[in-house]
Amino acid sequence: MSLMNGKNILLGVSGGVGAFKACELLRLFLKAGSGVRVIMTESATKFVTPLSFQSLGAEAVSYDMFAEKRDTLEHVSWADWGEILVIAPATANIIGKLANGIADEALSTQAIAFDGNILLAPAMNVKMYNNKTVRKNIEYLNSIGVNFIGPETGQLASMITAAGRMSEPELVFKRTRQLLLNRSSLRGKKVIVTAGPTVEPIDPVRSISNYSSGKMGYALADAAAGFGADVNLISGPVHLDVPPSVKIINVKTAEEMLSAVRKECAGADLLYMAAAVADYRPSVFHRQKIKREKDSMRLDLRANPDILKSLGRNRPKVAIGFALETENIKARAIEKLKEKNLDFIVANNPTEKGVGFGSDFNKVALYGKKGFNLILEKAEKFDIAVKIIEESIKLLNKRGSKRKKQN
Template identity: 40%
Template sequence: MSASLIGKRIVLGVTGSIAAYKAVALLRLLVQAGAEVQVVLTESASRFIAPLTFEVLSGHPVVQDLFAGHQDMKHLSVTEQADLLLVTPCTANTLAKLALGLADNLLGTVALTIQCPLIICPAMDGEMWEHPTVQGHVTGLRGRGVMILEPETGALASGQWGKGRLPDEAVIFEEVCNVLVKGRDLQHERLLISAGPTQEPLDPIRFLSNGSTGKMGYALAEAAIARGAEVVLVSGPTQLKVPRGVSLFPVQTAEDMLRALTAHFHWATTLIMTAAVGDFRPKQALSQKLKKEQWDGAALQLERTPDILLALSAQRTHQRMIGFAAETDHLLEHGQAKLAQKHLDMLVVNQIGGNQSAFGNNTNEVHVLTPHNPPRFMPRQTKRQLAGKILDCMLDLPPVHLAQPTVLHKSHTG
C-alpha cells in the first residue's frame, strides 16, 4: 500500500448504508497516502456515523446540506479541481439518483457538476443488488464511463448470504490508485487471457473437468480494462459476469480453447494463461448417454489434450507469455521447472487443495517467478488486488524480440 496520492483531491461521498463505518478506514488510507479529501455526507449517512469523525480524520469540515452554504455555492466549490469523486458505500437510493441525475441533495448535485472520474462502490442487501431496477442503473452508469466496483459475496448485515457487501478499504484504495496514479498505463496493451476450467465430454451429459471457477482470469481482465488495455477473454464454462469492455470467447474443451487462443495470438501483446486446462480427455466421447449399469467395471480410455503453451510458443513472435501453475506441493521447485520448460516470461504459482485452495476462493497468495529474478511472494489478498500487482509485474518484463518462434520440447502442460 505504498502508492502516493500527494496532490490528489478526492471528494468522498458517503451514504446511508450499514457499511458507512468502512468509509472511515478508507478515509484514513487516503489521507495517509497524501490525498486531500473533502467528505460529503448524505442526511442518512450522518445517522450512521457522526460528521465529527470524518472532520477530524480529513482535517476539513464535512459538507452535507445543499442549502446551508448557499452563499458560496457549496455544490460547485466542493468539486473545484477534484481529481475523483468516490461514492462509498453507495446505497440503492443514491445509486438511482446518480443514474437518473437527481439533484435533491448535495451529493447528487455535486455529481452533476464534476468533470473528474466517478467511482461508485455499492453496498446493499443481495436481493436489492440483484433487482432489475438496480442492475439497470448499474448498466446505465457504466455505459457513461462510471466505474462501479462490484460488491462482494458473503454474510450481509441482514443475516443473509449474498452479493452486496462493500469490499474492504484496501480493495477500494487500490481501485482509487489505479485511477489516480496508474491511470491508463495499459492503453497500448492487448491482453489475451484464458480463464476457467475446460470440460472434456464423456457422453452428451457427462464430462471430465476440474474445480477452477475462473475468478483469477476474470479479475485480471477487469483490472486490465480499468487501466486502458484491450482484452480478449477465452473462457471455459463459469458462473461469472463478463467485465464490461472485455470481448468474451466462450469455449468448452481444451481443443476449443487452443483454437480460440490461436485465432487471437498474433493480435495480442501478452498471453496470460490462467485457465485450468484439462490434461486428459476420453479417447472417444460417446454420442449417446450410457446407462448406469453399462458403466459397471467399464475402463475409461484417456488421451492427452493438446499442449496449448507448446502450440502457441511455436508461433510466438513478440508476445509476452505468462503462465499460471496450480500445485499441491513443492510450489517453487515445480514452478521453476515449468517456467524453464515452457520458456515463459513469467509464471504465477499458486497452491491448490486444502481450505485456502486457489480454486474457488476470492482470495489467494502466490509466488511470481521470472527467469532472471528471485521469486516474489505476494501474501494473501483478493484476486482483484493480486490482478493489479500481476499486471504491474507484467509491465516490468523486458520486451520480447524473437528472431525465430521458440520451439519447445513436448511436455506436460498445466
Template identity: 40%
Template sequence: MLQGKKILLGVTGSIAAYKMTILTRLLVKAGADVKIVMTPAAKDFVTPLSLSTLSRNHVLTGLTENDSWANHVMLGRWADIMLIAPLSCNSLAKMANGICDNLLMAVYLSATCPVVVAPAMDEDMWHHPSTADNLQKIRSYGNAVIPVENGELASGLVGEGRMAEPESIVSWLTDFFLRKNELAGKKVLITAGPTYEPLDPVRFIGNHSSGKMGAAIAAEMKNRGAEVTVVAGPVSISFSEGIKLIRVGSASEMFDACMAVFPETDIAVMSAAVADYTPVQMASQKIKKTDGAFTVTLTKTKDILKHLGQTKRNGQFLVGFALETNNEKEYALQKLQTKNADMIVLNSLNDAGAGFGHDTNKITIFDRQGNAFPFETKSKREVAIDIVNTIIQQLHANIH
C-alpha cells in the same frame, strides 16, 4: 491528470471531516468536477454549506432530500471514481456488511465506478481485529484503501490511524488515473475457469476452478486501459463490462479460441485450469451402471501454453500459471523454460487460502531469468493487481 475527472466524495462522521474543505478545494483547483454526499454524522464536523461552496455543487445528505433516493444509483454511474474520506470505523463496518441506512451507503452499494477509501480512526480502533477483518472484506469487494499515516490523533495520542493528508489523497488519485492509461492500446488475451471433457451426454471430467482469478486479472487489465478478450470455460461468474467474452467447454475448444485470438494479442495470460487429458471417445448415450469395472481411455489434450510459446513473435508477452502440490519451484521454473513463457505465476495447494475454492490466493511470480517474487495471501482482486503490476514492470524492463 484530474482535469475533467468526475469525483464523488463521500464524507463520514470523523473529526478528520474538517479536512474535506482542503481536499475539495485541491480537487477543484486540479480541474476535477466534485460532487459530495455526507452522512448525517459528518454534518457535526463540517457544514454542507462549506463543501457546497467549495465544490460548486449541491451537497446531498438525506435519503429523501431533492429526490436523493431516486438519484443514488445515478451518482455511482456518473462518477469516474468514488472516494470515501474520511472513512470512520462505523462506516467501514457498514460497507463491509452491506448495511444501507443512509444515502452514502446507498450510493456506495449501487456504485459501478471504482471505490477508494481513506480511513481515519484512533490507534486502538485501527488495530482492533474487527477493523482488520472489515478492511479485508472491502478489499475483497474490489475497493482500494489509501494507507493511514502515523501521527498525532484526535485523542492526543501519537500512532497509526491518522487519515492521509489531503495532498497525499490527491496524489493517490492522480496516480490512479495515470495507471488507467498504462495499457492503453494493448490487446490482452486471458483464459479463465476449467474445461469439461465429456464422457457421455451427462458426465464429464473437470476440476474445481471457478474462474475468479482470471476474471480479476481481466478486470484489472481493463482498468489499466487494455482491450481485453477472455476465453472462459464453464463458469457461473460474471465478467466486467467492456470485456469481450468467448465461452468454451472443452480443452479443444479453448485451444482453437486462443489460437485464433493470439496472433493479434500483445499480452496473453493463461490462468485457466485446462484438462491435461480427455476421453478418446465420447459415448453417444448415457453410460449405464454395470457390475463390472468401468474403464476410460484418455489421450493428451493440446498444450495451449506450449503452442502459444512456439508461435510467439517478438514483442508478445506470455504468462502461464502453475498449480502444484510438491517441488513447486522446480516445476514452475521447468514450465517457464519448456513452454517459452515470459512469466509463470505459481500457486501451491500447500498454502492455506490458495488455489481453487477460495476468494484469496497466495502466489510466487517467476520472471524470464528465474527471479522469484513472492507475495502474501491476499484477495484475488489484490493478487490480480500484483500480477498486472509485475507484467508492466517486465514489459518496461524488456524495453530498456
C-alpha cells in the same frame, strides 16, 4: 495491502428508487478500508435518509450546502479530498445537470468542482432512459471522459423488464476499484486472459473437470481493464460475474479454449494463462449415456493439445503461465517456465488453507528468467492480480524499449 485501503471516495446519491442500493455500495467501500463522504441531492433524502449513511459509517454526509456549518467552503472543498466521485444511482436529472454545467445543489456543485475520475451508475424508467435528450447527455459525458456503468436490463420499479436498472453495488464497487488504477499503463494494449476449468465430456450427461473457480483469471481481467487494456477473457464454465469493461468469450473444452486463444492472440500484447485446462480428455465421446453394467470400468484418455506451443507466430509479446502444484512447487514451476518458454510463471498450492481454489485470496510466487523470483503474500486475488500485471508491464516496457533501440 488492499488497493482500496485508505482511498478517499465521494459517494453521490441522487433521487431515484435505486437510492437504497447506495447503502450497500457504501458498506462495500467501507469494508475495503476506504473513507467515504456521501453527498445527497435533496430528492435523494426522500428515498433514504442522511442518517442511514451516517449510521453505516460514512465519514460525513452533505445534502444542504446552505445549512449552517463550520466549513463554509464545504460545497467545493470535498472535491479536493475525494480521489473519485461515484454517483449511484444517477438520475436523468443529475446527468442532465452534469452535461450542462448546472450547479444548483450540493451534489451537482461538488461534481462540477471535482476534476478527478467520475463514475455514474444511471437508474431510471426505460422511457426516461430512451429519451433523446437523456441519451445525448450520456453520450456527451462519455465523450468528455465521464465513466458509466449500466444501466442493466432487468425488472424496474414499474415491474416491467427493460433497460434502466442500476447496476448491482458489487459491480459498481468493482468498476470504482478499476478506475483507481493507472489507466495509462496499458492503454491501447490488447490483453488475453484465460480462466476457469475446462470440461471434457464423456457422454451427454458426464464430464471430467477440476475445481478451478476462475476467480484468479477474472481478477486479472478485472485489473488489466483497470490499467486501461482492451481485455478479452476466455473462460471455461464458472459462476462469476464478468468484470466491467471486459469482453467475455465462453468455452467449455480444452479444444474450444485452444481455438479461442489462437484467434484472440493475433496482435495481442499480453497473455495470462490462468485457466486450469484439463491435461486429458476422454478418447471417445459416447453419444448415448454409458450404462452401469459392471463393478468397474475403464476410461481411455488422450492428452489435450498444448495451447501455448500451438500459438506459433501469434504468441503475444509477453506470456505468463500459472502452475498449480501440490509438491515440489518451485522446481516444477521452473520446469514449466522453461518448457513453455514463458516470461514468468505464477506458482501456487491449492492445498494451502484459506487461499487458492474457490477462495477470494491467494498467496503466490512468481518465477522468471535469470533467477527472478517474487513472493506475493496472502492478499485478495484482485490485489495479487494488480501486482502480477505490474510485473508484466515492466517486462512489456523493456521489450518495447529494446525494440526501439534495435530500430
